Amino acid sequence: xxxxxxxxxxxxxxxxxxxxxxxxxxxxxxxxxxxxxxxxxxxxxxxxxxxxxxxxxxxxxxxxxxxxxxxxxxxxxxxxxxxxxxxxxxxxxxxxxxxxxxxxxxxxxxxxxxxxxxxx
Amino acid sequence: xxxxxxxxxxxxxxxxxxxxxxxxxxxxxxxxxxxxxxxxxxxxxxxxxxxxxxxxxxxxxxxxxxxxxxxxxxxxxxxxxxxxxxxxxxxxxxxxxxxxxxxxxxxxxxxxxx
Numbered sequence: 001x002x003x004x005x006x007x008x009x010x011x012x013x014x015x016x017x018x019x020x021x022x023x024x025x026x027x028x029x030x031x032x033x034x035x036x037x038x039x040x041x042x043x044x045x046x047x048x049x050x051x052x053x054x055x056x057x058x059x060x061x062x063x064x065x066x067x068x069x070x071x072x073x074x075x076x077x078x079x080x081x082x083x084x085x086x087x088x089x090x091x092x093x094x095x096x097x098x099x100x101x102x103x104x105x106x107x108x109x110x111x112x113x114x115x116x117x118x119x120x
Numbered sequence: 121x122x123x124x125x126x127x128x129x130x131x132x133x134x135x136x137x138x139x140x141x142x143x144x145x146x147x148x149x150x151x152x153x154x155x156x157x158x159x160x161x162x163x164x165x166x167x168x169x170x171x172x173x174x175x176x177x178x179x180x181x182x183x184x185x186x187x188x189x190x191x192x193x194x195x196x197x198x199x200x201x202x203x204x205x206x207x208x209x210x211x212x213x214x215x216x217x218x219x220x221x222x223x224x225x226x227x228x229x230x231x232x233x234x
Binding site: 004031042043045095096107110113 | 126152154156162163164165166169209211215216217218219220221222223224225226227
């Protein structure tokens with residue numbers, strides 16, 4: 001089946017502009033995560049959804065960042081009044097279900113290709 | 121919160137030799153430790169993972185070891201091949217992988233010399 005998809009793949013924004021980044025998780029995956037990856041760094045956690053509920057938004061860097069998943073499937077990460085320091089790759093990941101013990105890969109996070117955001 | 125340190129930042133080995141990448145974590149509650157491979161411009165892909173109730177796991181040329189007491193885990197790649205060249209990230213989670221965000225290390229750029 002299809003993996004995690006993200007759109008757009010590339011986005012150039014002028015400083016102060018609002019942007020919206022979309023994530024389509026693997027069908028049936030309950031958990032959805034957003035990460036920010038700066039150049040040459042590891043991904044940094046932003047926020048986590050279980051179905052439509054946003055259970056953790058501790059990684060969002062400021063109140064300019066907002067994420068939603070209204071129907072428990074597609075998610076949108078919105079950045080208001082973009083700043084140059086927001087330039088990064090934004091990665092979305094999905095996982096089948098939370099809280100399953102025993103491994104078997106059920107809790108693997110599958111990543112999308114990312115959206116590269118450049119703020120001029 | 122969790123902090124993951126990863127070393128080395130760059131590792132160059134001859135084709136056919138072994139490569140070892142090491143990570144330490146700070147939160148003793150962490151129970152899931154995945155390793156991701158990321159090629160330039162591509163998405164991170166899981167190559168192997170280990171849970172806190174296991175000390176070692178192997179998958180063909182790749183193995184991971186975990187020392188819970190020392191809060192230390194390592195990735196071992198044997199008989200390295202050119203296609204192993206990539207950036208490798210270790211990560212840790214307290215939620216088993218599906219219930220909370222992963223904390224990643226800064227990555228190791230593995231270069232396989234022909």
